[in-house]
Structure formats: C-alpha cells, structure tokens
Amino acid sequence: MRPVSSQFLILKTAALFGLWIMLSAQFNPFHLGLGLLLSFLVAWINSGHSPFVPRFQLWGRILLYLPWLFLRIIQSSLHLTKLILDPRLPIHPRLIRYESKLQEPPAVVLLGNSITLTPGTITAEVNGQVLLVHAMDEVSGEDVTSGRLEAKIAQVFGDSDSRA
Amino acid sequence: MEILAMILIVAGLFFLIVAAIGVIRLPDVFTRSHAVSLTDSLGAFLLLIGIAIYEGLSMNVLKILAVLSLLYLQNPVISHATLRAAVRAGLKPWKEKAP
Known part of the structure; x- marks a missing residue:
C-alpha cells in the first residue's frame, strides 16, 4: 500500500x-x-506527494488583490496600444534589475507573474530575489521601479506570516 | 444584450489587430513579446467576455471563465520562458540610437 x-x-x-x-x-x-x-x-x-497546506486567508487576499492588478493591466494595455499606434513609435526599451525584499518563493512567483501579466513589462530572469525586468518605456516600468507592485504583494503575503 | 456582446467582441478584435501591428512594427524579440502579451491581457479577455454575455447564463459561461483564468496563468509563463531564453542566448535588447 x-x-x-x-x-x-x-x-x-x-x-x-x-x-x-x-x-x-x-x-x-x-x-x-x-x-x-x-x-x-x-x-x-x-x-x-508534496505536503499540501491550504491557506484560505492567503487565497482570499490574493482574490482581493486581483481586481487592483486587473485595473493596472487595463491601464498599461491602453498605454501600450498608444505606443504601438503612434507613427513615431516612441519606445525606450530597457532592462531593469530589481531586487525584491519578498521572502517567500510564492510571493516572488506572484510578483513575477504580475509583472509579466501587465503589458509593457516582462520578467526576463528570476534568480532568487533578483528579477530582471524588460520594460517598454519609463511609464510601463514605473510600477516595478517605484516598488508599488511589490508593496501590494507584501501586503497580501505579509499578514499571513504574522498569523501563522 | 447582443449589442453589448458585439461591442465587446469588436473591441477585443481591435486589440488583437493592434498586437499584430505591434509584432510587425517593433524592432526586436523583447519588445515584440510585449505586443503579444497585449493579445491575452485585453484582446482575449474582451472577446471571451463578449462571448459569455452572448451565451447568456449557462454552464458555458463558467467554462469560458475557466479558459480565461488558464490564459491569465499560462501566458505570463510563456512570455517569461521566451524572454529568459533570449537573455540566456545572449541577445541584447534593442536600444534607440543616441541623439
């Protein structure tokens, strides 16, 4: 057996x-x-197989985080559409090295996924807590460089640690 | 209801076309994959929501939502894998020429 x-x-x-x-x-x-x-x-x-521990509170908070992310996706989609349709093609692509303070691997995964899901920024490489992000221009990369996205995710994951 | 569905579907098609234009116009693999990610973030979303509204309330709406959530989970993985391969192959991102 x-x-x-x-x-x-x-x-x-x-x-x-x-x-x-x-x-x-x-x-x-x-x-x-x-x-x-x-x-x-x-x-x-x-x-x-792998130990499975349901974290209902965490899942709930991730669900609450999604609408915010979705709003950002729509905004940056419209921004990217403007860039593409502009006859001058005003893009300034750049690679951003971003060191995240998130401790848990799932949090880093969510961060990388959110970055890639937002049009205009794509996570090109993840190494532990260091993310290499390719951004279309300064405006697209703003959420990452300003740490806003990370702060949101830290909020999602942060509370669960203190409660556990 | 049908009119709303049609508007959503046409809007979705608009973003698909924009993404296609982007793939043609943009200079390198990095920027082009940004254009491709536009297809699933808004294009496929508006299309599928339009179809869901057209269908009305039924089990099919749940299926469409399942397709949508799978798209949103998997497409980042695909574009991430593509770009990671590009970085590891030593491709340099395109940069505008200094003025």
Whole structure:
C-alpha cells in the first residue's frame, strides 16, 4: 500500500468534483456518481506527494488583490496600444534589475507573474530575489521601479506570516 | 444584450489587430513579446467576455471563465520562458540610437 495522507482528501475531492460538474454539465446520477468516484480516485492517488497546506486567508487576499492588478493591466494595455499606434513609435526599451525584499518563493512567483501579466513589462530572469525586468518605456516600468507592485504583494503575503 | 456582446467582441478584435501591428512594427524579440502579451491581457479577455454575455447564463459561461483564468496563468509563463531564453542566448535588447 502506498502511504496515504488522508489530510485534506475530502477538500481535494470536492475541488476536483466541482471541476467535473463544471466541465460535464450533466446532472443525472450516472455522471455525478462517476465524477465523484473519479475525483476521489485522483485525489487518493495523488495524496502521497508534496505536503499540501491550504491557506484560505492567503487565497482570499490574493482574490482581493486581483481586481487592483486587473485595473493596472487595463491601464498599461491602453498605454501600450498608444505606443504601438503612434507613427513615431516612441519606445525606450530597457532592462531593469530589481531586487525584491519578498521572502517567500510564492510571493516572488506572484510578483513575477504580475509583472509579466501587465503589458509593457516582462520578467526576463528570476534568480532568487533578483528579477530582471524588460520594460517598454519609463511609464510601463514605473510600477516595478517605484516598488508599488511589490508593496501590494507584501501586503497580501505579509499578514499571513504574522498569523501563522 | 447582443449589442453589448458585439461591442465587446469588436473591441477585443481591435486589440488583437493592434498586437499584430505591434509584432510587425517593433524592432526586436523583447519588445515584440510585449505586443503579444497585449493579445491575452485585453484582446482575449474582451472577446471571451463578449462571448459569455452572448451565451447568456449557462454552464458555458463558467467554462469560458475557466479558459480565461488558464490564459491569465499560462501566458505570463510563456512570455517569461521566451524572454529568459533570449537573455540566456545572449541577445541584447534593442536600444534607440543616441541623439
């Protein structure tokens, strides 16, 4: 028998079952039963791997952070559209070396992902806490260089450390 | 409702076209991948939201949202991988000539 950590098995099953319902959209007993059986099997087979600790508060705060990020994405998209359609093509691309103070790897991942998701800035290389960011021009890179984005993410992750 | 959906879809197409123009006009791989990231951040978003509104409330809307969240998770990974490969291959970013 494989070592099974029964921790959060029901949670994982529920998550997979929700995905199953969403994708199948069939509500007869056969489909629901099959889905429940399969999601439990998948959750059970995968239960020996990396330790999984749900951090609901953190996920909640990340969800609250997304609308802000989305607003920034729209703003920088419009800025980039203006740059591209400008006949003079006024771009000043640059590489920015940015040293982050974020400690947790997931926080750095979220930072890099947010930077890349925002049009006009892309994370080109991550080495520990040092990020190499390529920016289209000064305005695009402002969120990174001013540390605004990092401050937001520190806020998202910061509280969870003190509570843990 | 249909008119709103159409407006959203046309707006999405507009950003897709802008991204295509950007890929042609911009000078190097770094700046071009910025243009490409415009497709998923606004282009695909407006398109898919337009389709979701056109569909009305149904299971398909949830599926469209799932597609959208996957796009937003994976596209940064792809452009990051491309640029990292460019940096490691020793490509120098394009710079405007000093005046």
